Amino acid sequence: MNTAIPQNETADLKRTIVFFLVPNFSMIAFATAIEPLRIANRMLGHEAYRWRLASTDGKPVAASNGVECAVNTSLEEERRLLNSGQKPSMLFVCSGIQVENFRNKSVFAFLREEYNHGVAIGGMCTGAHILAAAGLLSGKRCAIHWENLPGFAEAFPKAEVYADLFEVDSNIYTCAGGTAALDMMLKLIGDDFDSNLVNRICEQALTDRVRNPHDRQRLPLRARLGVQNSKVLTVIEMMEANLSEPSALVDVAGSIGLSRRQIERLFRQEMGRSPARYYMEMRLDRARHLLLQSSMSIVEVAVACGFVSASHFSKCYRQLYGRSPQQERAERKVNNAA
Template identity: 75%
Template sequence: MTVKPAIKRSIVFFLVPDFTLIAFSTAVEPLRLANRMLGYDAYSWRLASADGRPVKASSGIEIAVQTSLEDERRKMSGPDRPSMVIVCSGVNVEKYQNRSAFAWLREEYNRGVAIGGLCTGAHVLASAGLLSNKRCAIHWENLPGFSEAFPKANVFADLFEVDQNIYTCAGGTAALDMMLKLIGDDFDEMLVNRVCEQVLTDRVRSPTDRQRLPLRARLGVQNGKVLSIIELMEMNLSEPLSLIEIADHVGLSRRQIERLFQQEMGRSPARYYLEIRLDRARHLLIQSSLPVVEVAVACGFVSASHFSKCYRELYARSPQQERADRKQLLAA
């Protein structure tokens, strides 16, 4: 009779400035609980930063670490080499340009180490050149800018994605689901269920479960036709549909759609459509380096001047001012 060797997995959590605590804690805690349920340390972990100094989370709380990039490089060829590295990041990830960290991640990956990213960690992995032609997930708020910055990455608005040896999740409590998936792959569903009971969750969500609240809950709208129209609008931002095309899709007249939107949304369908296109434009201005004219085209505007006029009317600043303010904030 052969005895299956005890599974042991060592993980390095690499903390990037302004990382989100909720994603970090919901990734670590299921590992701790799995160890408790198993009765031995199947999972061990250590925290690392670029220079070995404490890292401040987006909440302002500083977390001490055990190692630096230099330390981790020394460990790569010895018994302390990790089996997995998980990048923890959060807000302002666009300004993170640490070439040493990118090179280290590539080296670890090339040595067979699994690589993961929490919240906006996919941005760091893509900057390191690890997500070309890979499925990945990122927080919905960062998805527009990420898609433009890294067109070779197959990014999805999923809770988490596992593509071969690359693990990414959208952050928040999605980190829990991704780690439960890892635990289930290493052990079995029974252990996952026991961990779920400890953290008071009744199930592991599927990778493809939605990140955001359903439109009905998010907008407080109950009318099914209005929800269908809004879904159509959100799927057609770069090439907006005409009201006639929308009417044909949902089987209503233009007048009926106008009346429904005034009742449910307090504005015309044209105005609502414009607002969600400008919201996407704002995300692109903040998260990408696309020229303003390309942002305008990506959001369905025929000219940069018309885009700037609409943007200023809604946000009381020009697209150029929006981007300049963002650059100033990142430089601070």
């Protein structure tokens, strides 16, 4: 397939972008990344942005919603374009669920090759996981979907991962997926042109603003949990910040000027269970993410979630989820194989 850019069009081109699709990629992140480029071209009246889609073998790739997307090039064809001096401006890895199962040394080498040739490299949704596996995120700031953040942080301790909407660190672009891809691309377009063009794109896309990259990914606790009491919210925030080394309830209570008994009473009123029980459920929820999204051993997961022993961890896990950590991981392997 010939994907060379005609010489008479290069004067109008600002960037050529490759979207590398990985099986089970997030369609919403992909769509909200590519649509601002289309709208920008329409508003400008010329093709400032050109893009093409690529996959490992040049065959269609199914998104996590089951929709298959045809591509323009394969890994081999992209390498040929790179080596013939027709490198893209940027390359975004688009991935989604089960990204921890993607292990392709050829792709990892290809990404390093593109980066070493001066191509800006990005990751959509869980794409940071693939960039980190390729060795591109050591010492770099990056963003990943909140659901994958615990497993990512454990697997790639040298990467500086944040629960931000998107991060730009020199020539590395990462976003948390969903509509955060829209914000990152609008930031890119704004840097290339101006805020006037960004505002016109926002009007076309029916969005009222470009969110700050450091805006939170998840809803605020008050909205997420339906909790109104500020003291309870403060305690929950402290719990979230100390999952690997649980704080004693008496210390938590003392830090906000309440007694342990007062905290117990407030939690039962607002959450329907004791603070100790809620804390345990939070730690087990994180453990479940690590079991499903990382290759950490059961013992390592237990320690990362503040349990003193694997046996105690397994007992608590079974009580909450009705199966052991070993069964959880075995079921994941069966589902992945299917």
